[in-house]
Amino acid sequence: MTAQTVDHVSLLPLYAAAGTAVLVLLADLLFASRAAIFGALTSGGIATAAGAIVVGGSRVGTFCAASSCSWVPSPLAMVAAVVFAGLTVGVLGLSVPSLRLGTAPAGEFCFLLACSMTGGVVVGYAGDLITLIVGVETLTLPLYLLVGLRRFVPGEKVSTASASASVTFFLISVISTAIALLGAALNYAATGALHLDRLVDGVGPFAPVANAGVALLVIGLAFKVAAVPLHAWAPATYEGAPLPVAAYLSTASKLGGVLALAAIVARVDAAALTGVLAVLTMTVGNLVALRQTRMVRLLAWSSIAQAGYILAALALGGAGVAAAAAYSVFFVVLELIAFGVVVALRPPGADGGSLLAYRGAGRRSPWLGAALVLAFAGLAGLPPGLAGLFAKVTVVDALIDNGHGWLAGVVALNAVIGLAYYVRVSALLYTKPEAPGISVVDPALLEAATHPRLPVSRAVGFVLAAASLVAVALGFAPQLLFDALS
Incomplete structure (x- = not known):
């Protein structure tokens, strides 16, 4: 038996991410200060991104036996770790106003967020099925609690939406995990x-068993990206979760699912199943979105x-992974900007509200309105959301080049x-109110419009607007990232 080799430098992103969770716990225990907790999570996220960049994408893997490794640095893994770290810090920034109001315990919230970040890093670097599934579950498990983690402030009307969303998410996720493990x-x-x-398509007398295993693995992991028909949990869970958690x-969570699926379909033939899931998912998602009247559900x-x-x-299999x-990287950036604007427009701790609540919001908050429009354009x-435009062109171009013109048409x-x-x-953001003097329909948004905003919310708004402008300016970035990952 060949002894395993361990390269601790390759594990720097994992050490930094897991160390962040420990650091948050210590900050909560020793200082019991929100500032210390927020600082620990922020510094840990930055350290995780820095560790991934230091390791790079060409270093030899670790936990290796013979020629196969369980931890494999790659350009995709490096980008994924940086994105997960950035998302964690970004979601923390969106959560600060509500955490300051005491809607959730800051220590537990930040610890769970750090644990989820650790799982995302593991998924990116996973070199075997066990590490991959453990990483996916480490990414997902803290989210069950984050969805339902809410401390009601005195005088607030008690709602069971978060608890219901958490239970729904948990039950469906457990079933999907069991399918993937099987x-x-x-x-x-x-x-x-x-x-x-070493994953290969089934050959010989056990080929049907191997192919059935691949199909179940793809179906189980498709839950993480909310692919149809495993999508029903997403709208209800997003609506019931606190906005930053959503x-x-x-x-x-979606990025982790994409990475896990990419690791499988790049090595085995699951083109037919993945193609069917793609057509159903994009078609059902767009058609149902047309009828939505609430922002988070949309x-x-x-x-x-x-x-x-x-x-x-x-x-496309391996040819389409890059x-x-x-596309995934630029989607999560634009999606975070969209959710961030919603958080900034709403009072701390409020839900997403109805679409009518945003009538005229772009007139009252020009920077936030511009950021949301640019995110939607992407x-x-x-145009002018050039990053999103070229990301779609990258996907369509890859489909056409590999003989899937019909799917490009879909x-x-x-x-x-x-x-x-x-x-x-x-x-709707720039539509005038229906009656003079009425600027919003939703009372929660009226309160946000007539009361001074927290400095953090105002700062978040400017950051989101600046990020949107950068996304517009870097319209060529998807092609550059595609070239780097190819």
């Missing part, structure tokens, strides 16, 4: 392959449709359907 077990029993670089679910169905575009690229990864693939058709709700909400 698929991994069947494939291992048929092929004896555990490391991802933002993290829509971005980090963003939830929009994210389901966006997952369909990513799955379309993954239907395009899917490039998600729709319209992507283009669904992109046109998606324009309807993105344009409708964008126009």
